[in-house]
Amino acid sequence: MNCRECVDHLYExxxxxxxxxxxxxxxxxxxxCPPCSxxxxxxxxxxxxxxxxxRTQGAPEELKKRVLRELFGE
Amino acid sequence: MAQPPSPxxxxxxxxxxxxxxxxxxxxxxxxxxxxxxxxxxADDLVQETMLKAYRAWDQYEQGTNAKxxxxxxxxxxxxxxxxxxxxxPETVDIDAIEPFAVFSEVQDEDPQGAxxxxxxxxxxLRAIDQxxxxxxxxxxxxxxxxxxxxxIAGILGxxxxxxxxxxxxxxxxxxxxxxxxxxxxxxxxxxxx
Numbered sequence: 667m668n669c670r671e672c673v674d675h676l677y678e679x680x681x682x683x684x685x686x687x688x689x690x691x692x693x694x695x696x697x698x699c700p701p702c703s704x705x706x707x708x709x710x711x712x713x714x715x716x717x718x719x720x721r722t723q724g725a726p727e728e729l730k731k732r733v734l735r736e737l738f739g740e
Numbered sequence: 741m742a743q744p745p746s747p748x749x750x751x752x753x754x755x756x757x758x759x760x761x762x763x764x765x766x767x768x769x770x771x772x773x774x775x776x777x778x779x780x781x782a783d784d785l786v787q788e789t790m791l792k793a794y795r796a797w798d799q800y801e802q803g804t805n806a807k808x809x810x811x812x813x814x815x816x817x818x819x820x821x822x823x824x825x826x827x828x829p830e831t832v833d834i835d836a837i838e839p840f841a842v843f844s845e846v847q848d849e850d851p852q853g854a855x856x857x858x859x860x861x862x863x864x865l866r867a868i869d870q871x872x873x874x875x876x877x878x879x880x881x882x883x884x885x886x887x888x889x890x891x892i893a894g895i896l897g898x899x900x901x902x903x904x905x906x907x908x909x910x911x912x913x914x915x916x917x918x919x920x921x922x923x924x925x926x927x928x929x930x931x932x933x
Binding site: 677678681683704705707708709711712713715716717719720721722723724725726729730732733734736737738 | 754757762765766768769770773779783786787790791794843846847851852853856857859860861864865868879880882883884886888889904907908911914915
């Protein structure tokens with residue numbers, strides 16, 4: 667596995683979408699390659715950051731009540 | 741001794757719908773909000789999705805993937821009834837958008853991407869809302885709602901390869917927007933993308 671191949675698969679690795687063999691190859695490459703590992707950390711942090719920023723909001727209480735009322739007459 | 745009466749079919753349907761569908765109301769609302777960009781339309785879209793889902797509940801195979809099933813209904817409802825009305829047709833050629841690698845811009849100054857942490861929720865959501873729709877929906881389903889490529893491909897009706905390439909470009913585009921914002925706000929020196 668070279669750096670180019672590693673970077674090409676970085677998002678799939680991050681998203682846990684690779685086959686176990688390819689996942690292992692990437693993991694081994696990241697252990698030995700500080701620049702790729704740094705890029706991986708950056709992308710991982712960005713993914714966590716997005717999730718944290720965008721999941722604070724849920725359905726408003728009023729909508730929940732409205733749905734229950736419409737569906738079940740509650 | 742007499743057996744307790746078994747629950748009426750309507751009660752059973754309600755109960756299973758509560759357990760499997762209504763628990764996803766928050767997810768549906770967040771996705772609806774990103775698609776419509778308007779809380780009142782998002783409310784209506786979710787309401788309509790739930791009504792359609794409840795009517796079609798007998799067709800849903802229980803214990804499978806209710807979240808993906810509901811999101812597919814939501815997206816169809818959005819395309820058929822909302823998109824034309826509330827968003828101007830997009831003229832962006834999404835294939836022509838050049839990816840911009842923020843990491844290579846910041847790796848000397850801030851390789852950990854600490855500048856992202858200074859950007860507040862509203863600003864992030866605003867940046868997502870500026871993405872072309874095909875990118876926006878893919879990114880939200882993956883990064884915010886944690887769906888797999890296969891699930892997203894099913895919801896959007898596109899091949900997995902398309903999900904991958906959209907996700908790649910959506911992330912780069914969003915990072916670029918947030919990076920520009922961070923430069924503008926002085927969170928990071930850099931040069932605007």
